Amino acid sequence: RTQGTLDHHDILAVEKEFRLPVGPFTVLGYIDRVDRVDDETVEVLDYKTNRLLFTRDEVDSSLQMSLYHLAARQLWPWAKKVKLTFLMLRHGLRMTTERSPEQLEAAMRYVETVGRMTEEATEFPPRLNSNCVWCDHRSKCPAYAEALKGKRDFVCENTDDLPAVAREREEVARLVKILSDRKAELEGVLKTHLQEHDELVLAGTRYRMFNTAKTEYPLEPTVETIEKATGMERASLVARLAAVDKKALDALLKELAGRLDKPKLMLLKAELEAAATISYSPRFWAKAV
Ligand code: SF4
Known part of the structure; x- marks a missing residue:
């Protein structure tokens, strides 16, 4: 619904690769979708599944969007105007922004400066981060x-x-992540050995695998049984009890990816997100600035 009545012919590109020259460097990136708005305007769309909406300031100063603007102008030189939109799928909202020539110039200068600093740096002090557990140098x-x-x-x-x-x-959060990833890694080793042994007793601790139970109630027989026993209306029971399982839906969409073309699939996903009921609860959020 948030997509309106979009003609597929207006979709110029999906997951479009770009290579943007910035001074002596090249920025490689991919844009989720680009639409033709009119004869002189394109709209760059970036799908976001963030739980939290961006602030207006974040949208208006996003470096990613500045680079997308420059890439769109390079790819579709006829476009005199570029609209930049984050499609916030969880919220069914579009957050649109534009860029001034000064902002684009500043973005180019920033990327070039970062590129030069990276090239000229002789030392790269390690900085713990959430990807350490996959790092080849750890x-x-x-x-x-x-x-x-x-x-x-x-x-x-x-x-x-x-x-x-x-x-x-922040220091504790980084350590907790690293230690919890390490715990999972060590548990993986122990679990492998537990495939061959009922239990392991090591360093004063006993390890075993056991089965946990999970009860699932199939929709049709459950509704029918309650309907028969109570006389409650089927429609109200379905409305109260039934909900589409997100994992099953995700798996179906994955399957459909082989059958539907990309624009259709992306529209379908956006329609489903728009039809979904979203509930909110307060959640602590932290991001490095
Ligand atoms: S483990 Fe890798 S990613 Fe983490 S701080 Fe060390 S070098 Fe950096």
Whole structure:
């Protein structure tokens, strides 16, 4: 519904690769979708599944969108105007922005500066992050080795000092992620051995695998049984009890990816998201700035 009545002929590209020259560098990227709006305007659409909406400031200053604007102008040189839209699928909202020539110039300068800094840097001090567990260098990384030992650099002594609270929170969050990934890795090793042994007793701990039970009630017989027993109306029972299983729906959409063309599939996904009931609950969120 949020897509309106879109003619597929107006979709110029889906998952479009671009290579944007920036000084001596090339930025490689992919744009989710580009639509032709009119004879002089294209609209770049970026699908987002974020739980939280962006702020207006984030939308208007997004470097990603600035680069998409430049790429769209390069790919469709006839387009004098470029609309930039984040499609917030969970919320059924479009967050649209534009870029001024000054913002585009600043984005180019920023990317070139980052490129030069990366080229000129002689030292790359390790910075723990959420991808450490997949890093090929972790066995040689001193920061990762310290993190595995749970080494902390900073403890906030006064919780009225909010910057200190934030600093410790971020340090703890990084360690928790690394340690929990490590725990999963170690458990994977033990589970492999438990395929051959009923139990393992190691270093004072007993390990076993056991089955957990999960009860599922198939819709039709469940509704029919309650209907018969209580006389409740079928329609109200279905409305109350039935909900589409997200995993099953995702699996079906994955299957359909082989049968539907990409624009159709993307529209179908957007329609389903728009029809879904979304409930909100407060959630703590943190992002490096
Ligand atoms: S393990 Fe070390 S080198 Fe690898 S990503 Fe983490 S901090 Fe960087």
